[in-house]
Amino acid sequence: MAIDFYNAGMNFFEAGKHKEAYEHLIQDDTNPKCAFALGVLYYNGQGCERNFKKSTHYYSIAAEAGIVPAQVSAGFAYANAMGVPQDFLKAAHFLKPACEAGEASAKVTLAEIYAMGEAGGNRKEAARLIREVLAFSNSEEAMDVYTKYELNKA
Template identity: 40%
Template structure:
């Protein structure tokens, strides 16, 4: 982005100055240039208004100056206008307008915006859904090395969105994105290795990629690591390690991790046995609609495990689980 270069120069010259004074001076100089029609200054002024740098934050003013720069063809300003319209920041949310400005910036070759344009085509935001167009723009961005676009291509191939389903192609694109650090691609690569999907099954490789994604804080990868330790898949079974990773994922709201954490507490596996903790985690997962957690809550109420026994409550939770297709819950209700 042009701003980063210009601001760095300004900061270098102002090292011995009060930062607020340096910002104010830079803002004043930028404003003068912007009013004279300098396209880059107009863009930078928009950024300063958006960030409250040298001036009170004002999204409406940011929008005004981005608009002036964008009208002169500045791709960064066109992208920022697209973002503002997409998020409704400083302007009424309008996906059609976001699409319009993203299109202008993408046509100038910006990979980040090309990927965003692909997302809009894929989701039908501001434009009729068109997977072929989504694929086209993802391809352009991916060819420039954009890891998010590479991940999105992998997802299209894995799910067969607008093209023939192809696990081998999905694996190829996920690999490219994962190598650049894309956390979603790293997790999907782990899944593909675990399932032998588009590549020979390899639990060691699955563990490797889950670990990379989990280290970046990805809740799904953390759950997947917990599951590997829980079931001894590719690693020595270790309930303490399973508890560790399920806890991290559960704290981020991963519903399957919350349910499995409840099960570890019920059985005292990797942690001291605690029905109250099990009830707490089952309840969190059940509230999010997890059918297994709903069934498990029903069992706790039915048996009175750590809580007051209640056939009515047990029936309520069994019924919720059965409504989602839980086989055991259905069988229990048939004989209720």
């Protein structure tokens, strides 16, 4: 019987045994769920040395498999050059499906990319994304982007 590295790793993680969680998850690092968990561990330096490059690598694996929180994390990493060169096209690649899934933080990040005129976006699309977020929340981050880029004029 094969070992379920993901569930074993998550059991250790939930028990606060991050090193043991890492040791199990790394055994199946191409599994998207394991990859996402490894991204979190590397991002936070839990059970391993903090490493944004590796974190983004693992988030990207999970994001390509459709794991929405990984899409947000990978997109944010590429937008903000966290362990990888800043790449707004890659950021948008990961953020768009998360936006379609309704993820507010992805919408705010993608809106800012578009408001800057990057990744083929424009201010009108940026304003639409921010308005979607503000329709359901009082997001201070969304208001900051809306105001900073004067999206009320878009």
